[in-house]
Amino acid sequence: MPKLSVIIPCYYNEANIPVTVRELVTNEAQFPAEVSFEYVCVNDGSGDDTLGALRRAQAEYPGRIRIVDLAGNVGSYNAIVAGMAHATGDCLAVITADLQDPPELLPQMYAHWQQGFKLVIGNRQNREETGLNALLAQLFHWLMRKLALQNIPPGGFDFVFFDRQVATEVLKLHERNSNVFYLMVWLGFAYVNIPYTRRRREVGRSRWTLSKKVKLFIDSLMAFSFVPIRAISGLGLGLGAIALLYGLYVILLKITHPNEPAGWTTLMVVMLVVSAFQMIALGVIGEYVWRGLDAARQRPLYVVREVFEQ
Incomplete structure (x- = not known):
């Protein structure tokens, strides 16, 4: 029955x-x-x-x-x-x-x-x-x-x-x-x-x-996907490649135009982009670390x- x-x-x-x-x-x-x-x-x-x-x-x-x-x-x-x-x-x-x-x-x-x-x-x-x-x-x-x-x-x-x-x-x-x-x-x-x-x-x-819906989305994504971590890795590699190319450009510019003043605007843009990426990366990694801590506590x-x- x-x-x-x-x-x-x-x-x-x-x-x-x-x-x-x-x-x-x-x-x-x-x-x-x-x-x-x-x-x-x-x-x-x-x-x-x-x-x-x-x-x-x-x-x-x-x-x-x-x-x-x-x-x-x-x-x-x-x-x-x-x-x-x-x-x-x-x-x-x-x-x-x-x-x-x-x-x-x-x-x-x-x-x-x-x-x-x-x-x-x-x-x-x-x-x-x-x-x-x-x-x-x-x-x-x-x-x-x-x-x-x-x-x-x-x-x-x-x-x-x-x-x-x-x-x-x-x-x-x-x-x-x-x-x-x-x-x-x-x-x-x-x-x-x-x-x-x-x-x-x-x-x-x-x-x-809306806050509960956002939490559900984050929880579901973190629990069943490695995309956030992979996205950070991909974005980091992309920014690294851009930084390398820009470094080569600066070196070449220094060789060909030794008296050319450095570009303040360009420097600030690069710093802001990299800093923003670092904060986003820390936030995503923090989400995973917090979930690991929450699981380790074993609260009911x-x-x-x-x-x-x-």
Whole structure:
């Protein structure tokens, strides 16, 4: 009798919880009768009454909902890892609490899992969202495909269905400042890609700020790509070649025109270019060093305040 654990990271989702849980429970009718369900809702340090909404949903649907209440906000990806650690299902799924990802795809994902696929990805082929957020999301995923993981589907994804083995392997990695969904692809299991249109958020407002998006991009790039270091090396070699040619030019100029005054403007331009490069290089190297230090500390990814079960 297979058991499906649906992991739902929750952050300021007080108004979403009643709608989302009702939709998920209603969607159970689309599965084969032998499937059992648990919903692992992770409260990621929300400042509103998300925990209260989860407790009310737990009382309304007894035996289905497990609540993992974290001591503080650790980010949605670490919250998902916490959900994996507390899930007990044979297969697992991750879905957002705002219903921008369609729960009706879950039965199709389950069918692929029964066929032997360890990972099923719901791929955002289109978006109902428009404007700057949509453009930034498209740019992010295009860059990650070009610079880091070429085998991820275009358009991005955070709606996944996966086997218990995938969850176990991800938990073994203890990755910090990374992208948990990219880790699933990085493991190397063959996956099925199901395209869908991401819905517009109907309730509440997103807490996925620009600073969090920038951090995710940096974390993903540093975790899965050596391009930043290689770019520094390439730029350094290029500047070195230019400096060598300029040095030869200065020597030749000195030989042919011994009384020619030195060029102050040229000297300052060269110094500014080299100094700027050095600062950029130190910044990129510092990002890698900081991540190494953060991993060496071995601080926990999350701290659980309390687990509510029925």
